[in-house]
Each structure stands twice: as structure tokens, then as C-alpha cells.
Amino acid sequence: MSSHVPKGKLGSQGLVVSAQGLGCMGMSCFYGPAKPEADMIKLIHHAIQSGVTFLDTSDVYGPYTNEILIGKALKQGGLRDKVQIATKFGYQWIDGKLEVCGDPTFVRSSCEASLKRLDVDCIDLYYAHRIDTRVPIEVTMGEMKKLVQEGKVKYVGLSEASASTIRRAHAVHPITAVQNEWSLWTRDVEDEIVPTCRELGIGIVSYSPIGRGFLASGPKLVKNLEDGDARKVHPRFENVDHNTTIFERVQEMATRKGCTAAQLALAWVHHQGSDVVPIPGTTKRENFNENIGALSVKLTQGEIVELESFASSDMVRGDRHKWMHMSWKNSDTPPLSSWKGV
Structure with missing residues (x-):
């Protein structure tokens, strides 16, 4: 099958990716x-x-097994030079609990471990997965900048970062992309x-662009969630x-437009802009094919306004996930002057 997904620049630092990515x-x-x-x-x-x-992963997925999977897939097809790998660091398990760490030694050891698992010599886009609010962002970014200078990482990003954190990070080394939930x-x-x-x-990467699947199949999705599916405890799904x-309402409009709810x-x-790249995830080929079909769905300004009216913030009940204390709203870090090291 020939390539029919357009490519474009993500951010202004030189990274070129497919207009839609794959969340793995x-x-x-x-x-x-x-x-x-x-x-x-x-x-x-x-x-x-x-x-x-544009393949999106993280060391915490598995943990570790998702990066290994992507490494194997690229090796088997000899496909390394055809893809842009985005992975992330920032989580560590301590006494069975996930904690965020932005300490420089942790940044470096995480990157080196990801390179091994992915079986590559350079990561295209390396994100801080969440922001460590105990470590000035300048300190975390200082180490990420070194990884770029050493050729281990090409471009750097942040995930779930506030506007002030983004500004401070960008002043240390140019940020290529910020990944946040946007749907x-x-x-x-x-x-x-x-x-x-x-x-x-800075480019914008939208994760969970189909509302973790809810905007694709609604209550049917929630009813059929498997045991161990984290979405079972998400407030919106409850x-x-x-x-x-x-x-x-989304489904009804999709029917009118001749597309699926997920595509809409x-x-x-x-339609939010050419600087926005959504990374819908899936494990099924038919859903993947449906998702790339979204690229050919055109919306008028009137349709966009109508669509947005269905899901205005006062109509959505429940937080977007259970771990809101780890979202961008709580991602400011102490000033650099306060840093004494670990």
C-alpha cells in the first residue's frame, strides 16, 4: 500500500512527521x-x-515492553529510517507506586535504557512524560540538552506541562513538541x-483525541471494558x-456527514491547525484504517461550532482521568535558584 498520509513539520526545530501518529x-x-x-x-x-x-511510546508502557515491541517491529522490517520514534521518561516505580522524577541522573539513565530497548542509536523525540514539581524544569532540561548535544536524542518535548513550565524549559533548549490531552x-x-x-x-501533539475511545463508540465501549482496563475508574466513564x-450527538452528526463518530x-x-498532530491509539487494523480516514473529513466553520456545542465543558461530567494531580495544572516547578541538587 502506498503512503497516503501527508507529512508535515512538527514545531519549528526541523522534525517532520506524518500528519497523524500512532499511539502504541x-x-x-x-x-x-x-x-x-x-x-x-x-x-x-x-x-x-x-x-x-510517527510512533508514540514510553518507558512506563508495560513497563518497558512497549519500547521492546517497537524495537522488534522496526528491526523485522528494516524500518528504522522510515519512522519518527517518540518516547518518554519521568515515571519510576517506588514501593509499588508511580512517582515522577526529573532528576538529571534519572533522565540520563532512562534515555540510555530506552535506546537499548528500542535497539536504536538515537531517539527522534524525547519527552519528559510528566513534570517533577520538586526539580526546577531548567535542571531536567539541562540534561535533555546534553543528550541532544551527544546525539542520543534529536528533539525534545514535554507532556502535561503548564504554560510557565513550557516557557522556562524552552529558554534552556528549544522545545519541539508539547503533548497534552486534547479532544x-x-x-x-x-x-x-x-x-x-x-x-x-512549538508543535502540539494531541493524545486521547477520540476521548479514550468514548467518542468512537460511547456506552458500548464502557460496557465492554476488560478487567484491568484503567478506563473503568476514569470519572467520565463512571x-x-x-x-x-x-x-x-456526535454520532448523529457523523451519520449526516457520512463518516463515523471516531472520524468526526x-x-x-x-481542524485545530496544521501544527497539531493527534496520535490515536488502537490495537485493531480496522480501527487504524478508520482513523486515517479522518484525514479526508472536511468540516465547515459552522459544523465545527455545532460539534463543539455538543461537548462544552458544562456538559461533560467527571474529570478526564483519575490522576489529575499529575496533569499540567500542577506542573509548575521551583525556581532554579532553589536547587541544591539531590
């Missing part, structure tokens, strides 16, 4: 048990053949984060009866 987390964890490795490798190969070359029903980044990124020439109205929700994200 669900292949290994969090959304129920890990899926069969051989099937996931086939799916990754299919994505790359279809022109989706029809999660729009809090629009007030400060999106304008800050645009002012600084408020499924109330939030179903949102899905029904994704198309809305694409």
Missing part, C-alpha cells in the same frame, strides 16, 4: 492485557506502509497552553449515563 500504549498495557506481539508487529508494519510513521471533550489546553506553543513555535448524550472527533482535532 494500548498494545502493551493500561487498556486491558497486552495484545499478542506478532499481531501488534503486523499492525505497526501496516501503519508504516499506510504512511503513519472534543477535553479542551482546557486552549486557554493558555496552545497560544503559548504557537507563540514559541458518569457514562450522563455523558452518553455527547456521544449520541479526530477530524475536529485536525
